[in-house]
Amino acid sequence: MLFEKDYFLTGKINEECGVFGVFNVKDAASLTYFGLHALQHRGQEASGIATSNKKEIKCIKGRGLLTETFNNRVIKELKGVHAVGHVRYSTAGGNEIENIQPIMVRSHKGDFAVSHNGNIVNAKELREEMENNGSIFQGTSDSEIIGHLIQREQGDFVEKIRKAVLHLEGAFAFVVMRENEMYAVRDHNGLRPLSVAKVDNGYVVSSESCAFDIVNGREEFDVLPGELLKIDYNGIQHIQYAEKTQLKMCAMEYIYFSRPDSSIDGINVHTARKLSGRMLAKIDKEAGDVEADIVVGVPDSSLSAAMGYAEESGLPYELGLIKNRYVGRTFIQPTQAQRERGVRMKLSAVRDIVKGKRIILVDDSIVRGTTSKRIVQLLKDAGATEVHVRIGSPAITHPCFYGVDTSSRKELISARKNNEEVRDFIIADSLKFLEVDKMMEAFETENLCVACFNGVYPTDLFNLGVQLKEEIENER
Ligand SMILES: O=P(O)(O)OC[C@H]1O[C@H](OP(=O)(O)OP(=O)(O)O)[C@H](O)[C@@H]1O
Ligand SMILES: NC(=O)CC[C@H](N)C(=O)O
Ligand code: SF4
Ligand SMILES: [Mg+2]
Numbered sequence: 001m002l003f004e005k006d007y008f009l010t011g012k013i014n015e016e017c018g019v020f021g022v023f024n025v026k027d028a029a030s031l032t033y034f035g036l037h038a039l040q041h042r043g044q045e046a047s048g049i050a051t052s053n054k055k056e057i058k059c060i061k062g063r064g065l066l067t068e069t070f071n072n073r074v075i076k077e078l079k080g081v082h083a084v085g086h087v088r089y090s091t092a093g094g095n096e097i098e099n100i101q102p103i104m105v106r107s108h109k110g111d112f113a114v115s116h117n118g119n120i121v122n123a124k125e126l127r128e129e130m131e132n133n134g135s136i137f138q139g140t141s142d143s144e145i146i147g148h149l150i151q152r153e154q155g156d157f158v159e160k161i162r163k164a165v166l167h168l169e170g171a172f173a174f175v176v177m178r179e180n181e182m183y184a185v186r187d188h189n190g191l192r193p194l195s196v197a198k199v200d201n202g203y204v205v206s207s208e209s210c211a212f213d214i215v216n217g218r219e220e221f222d223v224l225p226g227e228l229l230k231i232d233y234n235g236i237q238h239i240q241y242a243e244k245t246q247l248k249m250c251a252m253e254y255i256y257f258s259r260p261d262s263s264i265d266g267i268n269v270h271t272a273r274k275l276s277g278r279m280l281a282k283i284d285k286e287a288g289d290v291e292a293d294i295v296v297g298v299p300d301s302s303l304s305a306a307m308g309y310a311e312e313s314g315l316p317y318e319l320g321l322i323k324n325r326y327v328g329r330t331f332i333q334p335t336q337a338q339r340e341r342g343v344r345m346k347l348s349a350v351r352d353i354v355k356g357k358r359i360i361l362v363d364d365s366i367v368r369g370t371t372s373k374r375i376v377q378l379l380k381d382a383g384a385t386e387v388h389v390r391i392g393s394p395a396i397t398h399p400c401f402y403g404v405d406t407s408s409r410k411e412l413i414s415a416r417k418n419n420e421e422v423r424d425f426i427i428a429d430s431l432k433f434l435e436v437d438k439m440m441e442a443f444e445t446e447n448l449c450v451a452c453f454n455g456v457y458p459t460d461l462f463n464l465g466v467q468l469k470e471e472i473e474n475e476r
Contacts, residue, residue, distance in 0.1 A: 016257055016404055017101070018042035018087040019115040019194070020211060021175040023182040023231045024202030028052075028083035029075045031215050035204065036066050036085045038211035041259060042117070043089035046100040050113035051080035052179050057111045061086075061100040081202070084177040086115040089405070098139030102177075105147040112150070112178045116143035117207050118171030118192045119403035122462045126167060146174060158230055161185065162241045165228070169459050171250070171402035173223070175205050182231040188242035189458045190225030191250050191402050191449055193264045196236070197221075203231050208262040222265050247447035248458040252404050254443060255364050255393045256301050265447070270304045272443045276392035276434055277308025277362055279442035283432070284360075285313065290388050290430065291358065296320030298363040298375060299347065305392035306362040313360070320354045320361075320384075321347050321375060343374045355383030361428075365393045369413040372426040380427070389428040394436050394453035395419070401457070401464050402449065409471055416475075 018039030022028040029051045036047060047069055048061025058078055062069030066087060086101035102113040120126070123142035126149070131137070135148050149164035161176065161183055171191035176183040184205045186194045195209045197217030204217050212220055223229055226242030249265050250257075260270035284290050295315050297306025300323060310317035324346050359379060366372050376387045395414035409415040413422055414433075423431035436453050440446050451457040461468065 016042050016089045017115075017117040018207045018211075019101075019117050019173065019175050019205070020085045020207070021115070021177060021182050021184065021205035022081075022083045022199070022202065022215075023177075023204075024081050024233065025199050025204070025215075026081060028081050029078035031199070031204065032083040032085040033066065033070055033075055034214045035206055035211040036087050038214050038259070039087050039207055040066055042207060042257065043087035045095060046088040047086060048100050048102050048115075049075075049078055049083055049085040050102045050104065050177060051078040052082040052177060053080040054082075054180055057104070057113055057177070057179065059102055059104050059113060061097075061102070063095065063097070063100070082177055082180070082182060084113050084115050084175050084182070094140060096139055099141040099143075101141075101143055103141075103144050103147045105151055107151060109151075110178060112147070112176055114143060114147050114150075114174055114176050116146055116172060116174040117194075117403065118173055118187065119401060120145060120168050120172060121170035121401050121459060121464055122168070123170075124463050143174075146172070150176070157181065157183070158228070158237075158239060161228055162239065165241055169462065173207065180232065184223050184229040184231070185241075186223040186225055186227055188226035188245045189248040189449065190245070190265070190447075191248055191458070193249065193253060193258070193262075194223040195220055195264075196223060196229065196231075203236065205229075205231075208258050208264070210259040210262040213261070246458070248449040249447060250402060250404065251393070251439065251443075251448040251450050252365070252400070252452070254448075257404070260304055267443065267445065273302070273304035273364065273392060274308035274311075275442040275444070276364075276439060277305035277310075277390075278312040279308075279438050280305070280362065280390045280392060280432065280434055281309045281312035283434075283438065284390070290360065292360045292386070292388060293357040294318040294320065294353070295360045295362060296354070296379075298361065298371065299323035302362050302364040302392060305364055309360060309362050309390060315360065318353050320350055320357075320359060320379065322350055323347055343371050347371075347375055347378065349375075349378045349382035349384075351382045354379050357384055358386040358388070359384050360388050360390055362390050362392065364391070365396065366391055366413060366422065366426075366433075367396055368411055369422065369425055372428070376426050376428050386429045388430045389423075389426060389432075391431070391433045392439075393434055394439060394450070395422070395433045396452050398452045398455045399468065400452045401461055402451075402459075404452075409468075409475070 226245035
């Protein structure tokens with residue numbers, strides 16, 4: 001079944017997404033459009049907006065970028081003061097229209113719409129159990145399970161959500177909109193971000209705080225791990241649904257995913273990245289390693305780390321690479337051929353800057369090695385005499401099951417090669433990653449999920465864990 005194919009055959013999991021909700025603000029659909037626009041980096045595969053005019057819910061969704069589905073005319077069709085929206089991250093497979101969010105649940109007990117970011121690790125088990133008991137699913141996404149679970153539980157709506165989420169394991173930050181209420185929920189490990197802000201007399205909920213500026217959000221705060229918020233005309237009610245909670249925010253949110261102007265659980269993303277660059281420079285200084293002339297970052301996500309490296313090392317920060325801004329994120333392209341073409345189209349070396357220079361090249365991460373290999377070559381072709389690669393995160397050795405496409409182990413270069421072999425593959429003069437403890441020291445927090453770097457997953461993995469074990473055994 002496609003569900004399994006999504007996870008294993010294509011080596012893909014359902015990836016990162018952006019969710020946005022508006023409660024009790026005029027022209028909620030426009031506000032949601034602006035909010036989702038600020039979250040577009042989290043997903044470009046599809047988008048959707050559902051609105052409530054207090055009596056009924058209407059939903060419009062489509063494939064591609066937000067602007068491919070929504071324009072003024074379409075937004076005008078979505079009347080109402082409440083809205084929930086979603087941007088979905090591109091994936092091979094799983095791109096059926098039924099999987100696009102918000103997921104709509106229509107029922108005689110009232111309709112609701114769900115926007116989910118994350119990945120449910122026991123989705124297969126839950127779905128099989130529900131199908132055996134007569135549930136019929138429209139699509140293949142794990143997010144649909146959330147709607148089904150809520151629908152089948154008894155009690156008032158808070159109770160229904162509370163009971164439903166207790167069945168879920170994995171990563172979830174989701175928003176549910178009913179005709180006159182909104183709910184925001186975060187998993188008990190806080191793996192995915194979710195924040196709330198006030199707007200006029202209402203509220204907005206967003207995957208990232210960068211979306212609050214454009215809608216004039218104020219007094220923002222994070223939904224806590226294991227917390228369920230009920231938002232209605234009386235205000236916000238905070239309900240702690242999980243007994244055991246811990247904060248294990250995805251480290252990759254800070255390293256790569258989120259926008260630098262977002263703050264997650266009190267830490268600004270740009271600042272975290274800059275501190276990782278500073279730490280890399282400190283380590284080099286202490287080891288007395290590497291004499292270089294300039295520091296170059298790989299646009300976009302590593303520029304903050306490169307600035308940090310330059311500040312700490314005292315070396316000049318230079319614009320050695322230029323990005324064609326019309327090419328999207330390459331790491332999230334579905335096939336390797338597309339990723340390679342993407343990197344070629346996207347980055348060019350600035351010959352006059354790099355010629356004859358010894359370069360410290362800072363990037364935020366190496367996943368498959370596509371980007372690093374290409375840019376080291378680019379810089380050398382443009383006349384750089386040495387290229388020393390410094391990575392602002394640890395080597396990625398394990399797959400993510402929580403909603404980020406770090407793919408299966410066989411695609412992860414550091415799962416198959418040691419540091420020296422990776423260095424050789426990317427033809428760098430030297431290569432250093434930031435070790436897990438040093439990254440935590442740099443970010444000044446241990447409240448991070450680092451499973452893709454050390455294989456210690458903060459949740460049970462159910463069937464996915466069995467598959468991973470088999471994959472590792474087959475490598476031997
Ligand atoms: O080893 P790889 O498989 O090439 O993946 C790692 C690269 O992918 C990401 O950049 P991307 O181009 O996706 O986005 P960005 O412009 O936000 O840095 C990341 O920042 C690395 O540069
Ligand atoms: N992975 C995401 O964050 C998107 C949510 C969900 N897993 C989907 O497939 O649509
Ligand atoms: S495994 Fe890695 S990418 Fe996945 S949630 Fe944990 S830190 Fe993030
Ligand atoms: Mg990059």
